Amino acid sequence: MVDNQALRSFSLVSAVVMVLSFVGMAAYFFLDESARELDVMMLILNSFWIISLISIYLPQAGSLGTFGRFSFIVTAIGLMWFVGYGFAHQFAGPVLEGFQPGIMEFDNLPQPLLDGAYVATAIAGGGFFLYGLSMLFGKVSLWQGILFMVSGAALAVGYAMHIIPLAIVFGFFIPIAVFSMNVKTLKSAKEG
Secondary structure (H helix, E strand, C coil): CCCHHHHHHHHHHHHHHHHHHHHHHHHCCCCCCCCHHHHHHHHHHHHCHHHHHHHHHHHHHHHHHHHHHHHHHHHHHHHHHHHHHHHHHHHHHHHHHHHCCCCCCHHHCCHHHHHHHHHHHHHHHHHHHHHHHHHHHCCCCHHHHHHHHHHHHHHHHHHHCCCHHHHHHHHHHHHHHHHHHHHHHHHHHHHC
């Protein structure tokens, strides 16, 4: 069994990260799209999403079963790929822009980076979709499971079809679902 203090700590950190992620996604609509500081902040927050994934998996692990464990692993790998792609885009991108302006625009990405974007978003989106499905099968978190499935599909399809606003749905729905699950965990840990 997981130590209650560790679970509370992970859930608390996750809840804060999810609120900041939601605010950060909303900020993209009000700030300059090319605001590098916001991009770096979102990359740092996305790096903490693995803690969020752990914080929602641990309390549900018994109910999710083998399929849930598999979907957790796929989602964790997808998050790592997604953050890795974000890192390459944020820190290698400006160097590449120095050689060829506009190269980091989504439609102009060099093939290896574009392939990386597709693979990263497909694995992450597929993982979130599967994890949502496992929540539904395990009858653990029904509406959150649906949000995970919709978000995972939106991320994978949005990037694959170059419909970036569709992919942005992911950035809003996942923080809402994870935050609500963190609050539930924090309440039950406090009572127990």
